[in-house]
Amino acid sequence: MAVTVCTFNVNSIRSRIDLIERWLNEKREVDILCFQEIKCEAEQFPTGRFEALGYHCAVNGQKRLNGVAVCSKLPIEDVKTAFGIDVLDREKRLLECRIAETVLLNCYIPRGGLEGEERHRYKMEFFDALTRYTAALLKEYQKVILLGDFNVALEEIDVYDPEVFEGAVGFLPSEKEKMRTLLQTGLVDCYRARHPKEKGFTWWDYRGGGIWRDEGMRIDYLLASETGCDNLEAIDIDLWTRRRRSPTPSDHAPIVATFGTL
Template sequence: MGFSILVTASLSMEKKKIKIAAFNVNSIRARLELILNWLTHRGNDLDILCFQELKTPTENFSHSEFKARGYHCAVWGQKGYNGVATCSKFPPQEVRQGFGGKIAGEDSRIITTIFPYFSLINIYAPRGGEPASKKGIAKLEWYGQLFRFLETTFNLQDPLAVMGDFNIAPSNLDVFSPKKLAGTIGTLPEERQALARLFRLGLLDVFRALYPQQQQFTWWDYLGGAIWRNEGLRLDLCLSTARFLELVQDCYVDLWPRRRRAPTPSDHAPL
């Protein structure tokens, strides 16, 4: 996602509060020390961690470090690029990789974990490019595949969340300067239309549902101290069905990992 945001949703299920975070780490190996420091800083309170942009093969994922913290990790890695992992303190009933195994050469960008009371889809959307470029077209095609996957695979009346790096800022409220960033990747009309199709399925933007006018970002450029001027974009999202949203108590961005000077942070913050 080029950004790194932490979205933490607190859910009430059977009177148990569950905290979930999504974090584009921009290389799990480069960010491992920071992640462990962050978990310690939070008192190891997160129940589910959704990581994106692992940039490592599945077999090289740091299972032992997360197992020591009590997590079971479902991983779909890829050498040098992409990669997603969902680590939870309770094992999922089922794990699915990709869009159902029907797309040849599919990148490691989506992993689904099925839990007793809800389903969780962890995604890392393509960054894209100009609308007519190969990368721009591929991004829109990927969103079309995501739409069909959601429409045909899940009952959208059930509790379901789609979390991760969408690489699209949903509206101008999610961009620090719409004027400066007009026509840039992540804000293009074609991209926002692709995201809007997911909303028409009945999915809701959890953060925006809770905070209709609040401006929070999840990604800041490494250059020029953008994090300290808060010149960012909200690219990391949690979309959910209405049944899931009913369970949510809060949704926010945790800036602590992004504001570290050492170890080097990701350009995203966790949601």
């Protein structure tokens, strides 16, 4: 049975829950929802509203900032929210679980800062630790999906105008190098594998109406081990939620992938 998996930076789950419910009820069915930047603690997450839609929920939340969650119509097992690695545990940015035969790692990479700034160092250290952790996962499990907001546009095709983003956070050479090293652990960028020449953006600044001119960046990814990617049937960026005027949208759009099996 085909399974749909979504990654979506919601920029506050409580601000976006009405919009998400409309999307799920009016636009498309999704089996597994992976949210980033939920901006609430676990007890504030709208678990009841997702349960009413048939989902099980796992949350790694943080007050007013960060936070990730997985809501799945399939059973969620082996939930992990602490990793024993300071840079990964310092803020609530990572949640691991097993769904069917697949290990799913939902992540929200720090936005970072310019070269030399503390937030840039934190981002680099987070990438290094995540890369080591992912490499170990891939040695242990055949089916791994790593997805979320990585806050890096990897190639020129991943921004609407490379000159505009030259020297900007999210498009720095050091950030791209870390992202490429992560991919080299044995992960496939599923969207780029299916859409090698398409400028499919996932983030647009709220200011200036960039969504209507498609002046965005692709900073959200769904990465899979080669075994997992073999089951990929389709993947797209759903603009329905981002193009809403009401309820107020996130500045990101969700990526939705369909796998033959998990």
